[in-house]
Amino acid sequence: MPCGSNQYFDKKNNQSGDLTNPKNSQADNDKWFYSEEVKEHFFSPKNLLSPEDEKHYQASGYGIVGSPACGDLMKVWIKVDPIEDKITEFKWRTFGCASAISSTSILSVMVTKNGGMELDEAMKITPQDIVDKLGGLPNHKIHCSVLGDQALRAAVNDYYKKTNQESRIKEEAAKVVCSCLNITDKEIEKAVLEGKTTYEEVQRITKCGTDCGNCKPQITNLIDMYIKKYYGDEN
Numbered sequence: 001m002p003c004g005s006n007q008y009f010d011k012k013n014n015q016s017g018d019l020t021n022p023k024n025s026q027a028d029n030d031k032w033f034y035s036e037e038v039k040e041h042f043f044s045p046k047n048l049l050s051p052e053d054e055k056h057y058q059a060s061g062y063g064i065v066g067s068p069a070c071g072d073l074m075k076v077w078i079k080v081d082p083i084e085d086k087i088t089e090f091k092w093r094t095f096g097c098a099s100a101i102s103s104t105s106i107l108s109v110m111v112t113k114n115g116g117m118e119l120d121e122a123m124k125i126t127p128q129d130i131v132d133k134l135g136g137l138p139n140h141k142i143h144c145s146v147l148g149d150q151a152l153r154a155a156v157n158d159y160y161k162k163t164n165q166e167s168r169i170k171e172e173a174a175k176v177v178c179s180c181l182n183i184t185d186k187e188i189e190k191a192v193l194e195g196k197t198t199y200e201e202v203q204r205i206t207k208c209g210t211d212c213g214n215c216k217p218q219i220t221n222l223i224d225m226y227i228k229k230y231y232g233d234e235n
């Protein structure tokens with residue numbers, strides 16, 4: 001199921017549906033996997049920035065991740081109190097799906113409540129923190145929750161650049177894990193976030209390990225690590 005849709009998943013009946021379809025009754029909605037919190041933030045997203053307001057918005061930092069071609073573009077604007085080193089405003093806009101909208105909406109509330117979160121704390125927020133606040137997301141939609149989180153990091157890094165605080169910038173460099181095919185750990189991570197949880201599944205979409213095969217043990221470990229990171233120990 002692509003990120004750029006409003007499809008949702010009926011866990012009990014193993015069916016998908018459309019979160020925006022008004023024909024879905026409350027009785028139907030009760031059995032959908034999405035929590036009340038997800039639905040609340042999807043139907044009433046907080047801190048959205050309209051294209052009109054964007055023209056005049058004075059952001060301290062701006063971050064953009066994803067690709068419009070995949071329908072999962074995410075933009076985040078933040079305002080920072082330089083004395084307190086806190087995020088006082090978090091605005092965003094996306095073309096993503098219900099999970100991306102709900103995740104970013106709740107993230108915007110998390111970082112601005114009680115006068116704003118300190119930048120160092122905001123940089124430590126994980127996709128799992130967001131999913132917990134939402135009361136859960138289907139495993140195959142976890143990658144949508146990463147968009148807001150990544151765009152926030154990009155916006156904070158942008159703020160550091162603009163304020164000559166380069167030493168505080170945190171950017172994770174990609175590492176090549178399959179040298180024959182030049183495949184990085186980021187591509188393995190992305191595959192796991194898209195719901196591929198076995199070596200064979202990851203190999204099918206990334207082609208890792210299809211030459212000498214020496215990278216298989218390292219890639220298998222990476223897959224296990226990302227599964228624990230994004231889906232918890234019980235998987």
Ligand code: FES
Nearest residue numbers: 178180211212213
């Ligand atoms: S290192 Fe991955 S196939 Fe050779």
